[in-house]
Amino acid sequence: MSIKKSFRNFFTAQTNSRLKDLLLVLPTYLWIIIVFFIPVFSVLILSFAELSPVTRTVVNFPVLSNYAKLFIRTDYARLLLRTFFIAVTVTASSVLFAYVVAYFIAFRVLKNKYTVLFLFQAPYFATYMLILLAWRLMLGSTGVINSLLLYFGLISEPIKLLGYNLFSVWLVLTATWFPWLILPIFVSLEKIDRVLLEASDDLGASPITTFLKVTFPLSLPGVFVAVLFVFIPTMGEFIAPAVVGGRTGILFGNLIYDFFLKGFRWDVAAAFTVYLLIITFIAVFLLYRRIGFRKLMESL
Amino acid sequence: MKIDVELKNVTKKFGDVVAVSDVSFQVEKGQFFSLLGPSGCGKTTILRMISGFEKPTEGEILIEGEPMADVPPFKRPTNLVFQSLALFPHLNVYENIAFGLKIKKIPENEIKARVKEMLDLVRLPGYEKRKISQLSGGEKQRIAIVRALVNKPTVLLLDEPLGPLDLKLREEMIVELKRIKREVGTTFIYVTHDQGEALTMSDKIAVMKAGKIMQIGSPIEIYEQPNSEFVANFIGGTNVFKGRYENGAVEVDNLGKITVTPECQLSKGSVLVSIKPEKIFIGRKLNALDNIFAGEVKEAYYQGRVVTYRVLLENGSSISVVAPSPGMEGIFGIGEKVKIGWNKKDSKLIT
Numbered sequence: 001m002s003i004k005k006s007f008r009n010f011f012t013a014q015t016n017s018r019l020k021d022l023l024l025v026l027p028t029y030l031w032i033i034i035v036f037f038i039p040v041f042s043v044l045i046l047s048f049a050e051l052s053p054v055t056r057t058v059v060n061f062p063v064l065s066n067y068a069k070l071f072i073r074t075d076y077a078r079l080l081l082r083t084f085f086i087a088v089t090v091t092a093s094s095v096l097f098a099y100v101v102a103y104f105i106a107f108r109v110l111k112n113k114y115t116v117l118f119l120f121q122a123p124y125f126a127t128y129m130l131i132l133l134a135w136r137l138m139l140g141s142t143g144v145i146n147s148l149l150l151y152f153g154l155i156s157e158p159i160k161l162l163g164y165n166l167f168s169v170w171l172v173l174t175a176t177w178f179p180w181l182i183l184p185i186f187v188s189l190e191k192i193d194r195v196l197l198e199a200s201d202d203l204g205a206s207p208i209t210t211f212l213k214v215t216f217p218l219s220l221p222g223v224f225v226a227v228l229f230v231f232i233p234t235m236g237e238f239i240a241p242a243v244v245g246g247r248t249g250i251l252f253g254n255l256i257y258d259f260f261l262k263g264f265r266w267d268v269a270a271a272f273t274v275y276l277l278i279i280t281f282i283a284v285f286l287l288y289r290r291i292g293f294r295k296l297m298e299s300l
Numbered sequence: 301m302k303i304d305v306e307l308k309n310v311t312k313k314f315g316d317v318v319a320v321s322d323v324s325f326q327v328e329k330g331q332f333f334s335l336l337g338p339s340g341c342g343k344t345t346i347l348r349m350i351s352g353f354e355k356p357t358e359g360e361i362l363i364e365g366e367p368m369a370d371v372p373p374f375k376r377p378t379n380l381v382f383q384s385l386a387l388f389p390h391l392n393v394y395e396n397i398a399f400g401l402k403i404k405k406i407p408e409n410e411i412k413a414r415v416k417e418m419l420d421l422v423r424l425p426g427y428e429k430r431k432i433s434q435l436s437g438g439e440k441q442r443i444a445i446v447r448a449l450v451n452k453p454t455v456l457l458l459d460e461p462l463g464p465l466d467l468k469l470r471e472e473m474i475v476e477l478k479r480i481k482r483e484v485g486t487t488f489i490y491v492t493h494d495q496g497e498a499l500t501m502s503d504k505i506a507v508m509k510a511g512k513i514m515q516i517g518s519p520i521e522i523y524e525q526p527n528s529e530f531v532a533n534f535i536g537g538t539n540v541f542k543g544r545y546e547n548g549a550v551e552v553d554n555l556g557k558i559t560v561t562p563e564c565q566l567s568k569g570s571v572l573v574s575i576k577p578e579k580i581f582i583g584r585k586l587n588a589l590d591n592i593f594a595g596e597v598k599e600a601y602y603q604g605r606v607v608t609y610r611v612l613l614e615n616g617s618s619i620s621v622v623a624p625s626p627g628m629e630g631i632f633g634i635g636e637k638v639k640i641g642w643n644k645k646d647s648k649l650i651t
Binding site for chain 1: 351353372373374375378379380382384386387388389390399400403404447448451
């Protein structure tokens with residue numbers, strides 16, 4: 001009774017308001033600290049340590065040797081560049097596909113919009129691994145696609161591009177990402193007041209001009225969110241390359257994975273993770289500068 | 301007189317609903333033409349058909365003599381000021397006004413000059429760089445009007461643009477709109493449900509009801525000579541009595557004989573008489589009026605400039621009176637015995 005009363009008093013009293021405010025936001029901060037700052041901080045510390053590969057105890061601290069590893073073998077740096085290139089390409093293609101579909105649902109589908117939207121999310125009822133395995137069966141020189149084409153005599157030998165390679169990684173990542181990106185783009189398109197499009201029409205703009213000068217600029221927040229949604233995870237992607245990448249399709253994430261689990265070099269893996277983090281932060285920062293954080297979050 | 305806009309037997313159906321039914325009218329060049337009616341009467345639909353956002357189910361729309369049936373909105377010589385204004389939130393004031401001009405590929409320095417001229421016209425000089433979100437309601441209104449006007453349309457269409465403004469601002473904008481109209485001389489077609497706005501600004505008013513035009517005329521004609529009970533009631537409210545016409549007078553049940561002007565003589569029989577509340581005098585003693593009745597004040601609403609009374613007459617009819625406040629004899633209280641009266645020229649016969 002008295003505990004309950006004092007508890008109630010605490011939340012109703014005019015005094016202690018600063019303490020009260022702090023307590024009310026504390027769960028949010030705690031959550032961010034636990035799930036974000038502690039792991040990132042641990043990785044950061046680890047990246048400056050030299051671990052013994054055998055005992056995994058700290059031999060030296062702080063050192064930059066882990067970071068230098070990127071430049072010791074040129075193929076590591078090249079892999080990072082290639083990963084960046086793939087992330088940009090996957091982002092561009094999946095956002096483009098998602099935009100076309102989102103535009104179609106928002107402006108052309110008149111009935112059951114949300115059902116159509118929901119159907120595009122259906123692939124996510126299967127686990128990521130299952131989707132990837134399905135792709136693995138489809139691709140490859142003896143995969144479903146090549147086999148069928150050969151069977152029907154449309155080709156005389158397997159299409160190399162559909163083997164396990166970097167192109168397949170791009171294809172699979174684009175295909176798996178784009179339905180997910182429809183959502184933020186659809187939301188920002190749906191939010192556009194249709195009367196603005198009429199106004200543009202009335203002021204003499206053809207449908208294409210209206211799209212370029214009104215619809216597209218107003219949908220940019222959704223596009224930026226979609227870009228973040230796909231760019232960040234693609235930079236660290238390692239599963240799709242492992243399943244459909246073959247020998248030529250591995251990415252920087254696979255390198256980190258190997259250092260971590262195969263080479264037991266947690267310190268190098270941590271340093272390489274920090275490289276990824278830096279690139280990601282730069283990307284987010286540039287977007288933030290372009291439209292402002294608030295607008296970006298509002299469009300979610 | 302040159303005709304800018306002409307509607308010939310225009311009908312618009314949405315499914316089974318008839319929004320506009322067999323409407324015809326002409327708007328002369330330079331005219332301020334208002335479509336006035338309650339919400340849902342089809343006035344906005346007519347505007348949207350003129351601007352091209354809706355297609356007539358039947359009939360024809362001509363602008364400067366050209367049939368508009370196959371002309372999309374972006375190719376019509378009209379510009380619309382939307383009810384919600386529809387200013388582009390991602391563009392600043394300059395970019396909003398310049399929008400139409402840039403599409404027409406007009407040279408940048410001419411665009412600048414014309415935007416400046418427009419901002420001067422609405423007395424917002426130096427507003428080029430402002431964001432739309434930084435503008436007040438009245439400022440947004442003005443920008444929306446000049447964003448349309450800057451394109452020098454043959455006809456400027458306005459869809460209740462003063463709707464969301466508060467009373468004070470609305471009165472200011474009415475004066476402003478009249479001034480802009482006078483300075484640019486463009487033909488205006490104005491849609492509103494506010495009879496005050498329509499009467500103040502228009503050269504010609506079309507009163508609409510349920511998709512049909514009830515009466516077209518100058519503000520004075522519409523107000524002084526309504527042709528139906530609906531128009532008489534919609535424009536300013538009125539007292540309507542049903543009676544039988546005979547020899548310059550109308551015999552009304554529960555009221556008695558009302559004298560009317562000989563000019564509005566009709567054939568004998570059942571007629572409606574309309575008497576505007578502000579044409580009726582109220583006092584303890586009244587004389588020298590053609591129609592005088594005695595009664596008792598049942599309701600009195602003080603409204604500042606005027607007082608509105610509802611008077612129950614001795615013979616059972618109820619009549620509303622709008623009198624100056626305070627009148628010669630002050631303000632009458634509820635229950636007070638009064639006389640009311642009016643001249644026969646103010647008894648209007650309506651069909």
